[in-house]
Amino acid sequence: MRTTESTPFLFFLLLLSCSRPQLAAAAPSDPTPARWPEQFHSLMYMNVSAAGKLYIVDLWYDWPNGRNFNIMQQQLSDVLYDLEWDNGTSFYYTLGPQGSCLPRRFPVGIPRPDFLQEGATYLGRVTTDGFLCDLWVKLDFIWYYEDVATKRPVRWDFFDGISQHVMTFEVGAVLDDPHWQAPGYCFPQDEKAGAGDGEGSPGREVESDLSGFAGALRRLSLLNRGSSPAHLFESTQLAGFSK
Numbered sequence: 001m002r003t004t005e006s007t008p009f010l011f012f013l014l015l016l017s018c019s020r021p022q023l024a025a026a027a028p029s030d031p032t033p034a035r036w037p038e039q040f041h042s043l044m045y046m047n048v049s050a051a052g053k054l055y056i057v058d059l060w061y062d063w064p065n066g067r068n069f070n071i072m073q074q075q076l077s078d079v080l081y082d083l084e085w086d087n088g089t090s091f092y093y094t095l096g097p098q099g100s101c102l103p104r105r106f107p108v109g110i111p112r113p114d115f116l117q118e119g120a121t122y123l124g125r126v127t128t129d130g131f132l133c134d135l136w137v138k139l140d141f142i143w144y145y146e147d148v149a150t151k152r153p154v155r156w157d158f159f160d161g162i163s164q165h166v167m168t169f170e171v172g173a174v175l176d177d178p179h180w181q182a183p184g185y186c187f188p189q190d191e192k193a194g195a196g197d198g199e200g201s202p203g204r205e206v207e208s209d210l211s212g213f214a215g216a217l218r219r220l221s222l223l224n225r226g227s228s229p230a231h232l233f234e235s236t237q238l239a240g241f242s243k
């Protein structure tokens with residue numbers, strides 16, 4: 001009995017050791033950030049320290065459907081909706097009687113699940129928000145903290161003082177389709193919605209709420225494989241809504 005059992009086990013070990021050649025070759029001791037789950041829901045506490053503003057961000061990441069949604073409650077203020085499609089279209093809008101919308105093109109799409117797995121430098125273990133974390137930096141642009149015990153993200157910080165703290169992380173949670181429908185006034189040809197005529201009167205309010213900050217929302221996408229560092233910093237600044 002023993003001999004027949006040990007043969008498959010050895011074979012399994014062999015398979016394991018053969019299936020990870022790159023990891024072993026690259027840096028045997030340095031961990032890499034976990035891939036993002038293809039679908040998850042996360043509540044985040046976001047501190048935009050440069051603007052002195054705090055947000056609760058309700059994030060729905062949905063890679064298989066090519067969409068990503070940040071619903072942002074600014075402290076004692078409006079809820080801002082940032083709906084991103086992987087085809088490059090984004091809608092920034094508010095709801096209610098004063099609701100307004102700012103559609104934007106953002107060709108790089110939404111963050112890939114592996115947006116951190118190439119080019120991140122491991123900085124070691126630190127405790128943050130009360131969790132023992134592995135910490136990486138990528139391109140001096142993002143510092144990413146991942147819980148050692150569960151591999152869940154705990155926090156990430158950007159170079160310019162925006163910091164996001166992960167409060168919940170529900171793997172596999174998906175927001176129902178109807179919630180992904182942007183309001184009618186996001187579509188200029190939709191006349192009844194009072195989208196105005198051209199130069200974006202409906203967008204102005206949202207624009208002032210989001211300006212200087214919208215770039216933050218697409219930053220993770222800019223870390224996708226293939227984005228150059230120059231492009232990264234440049235777009236972060238430009239993303240404050242130049243047409």
Ligand SMILES: *[C@@H]1O[C@H](CO)[C@@H](O)[C@H](O)[C@H]1NC(C)=O
Pocket residue numbers: 047048049054161
């Ligand atoms: C926001 O971030 C700044 C800069 O790190 C920090 O000084 C401040 O205490 C933070 N505020 C809150 C409420 O987290």
Ligand SMILES: *[C@@H]1O[C@H](CO)[C@@H](O)[C@H](O)[C@H]1NC(C)=O
Pocket residue numbers: 085087088089
């Ligand atoms: C991308 O997809 C969204 C949702 O289906 C759609 O509203 C938008 O027009 C599309 N953009 C492009 C450039 O096809």
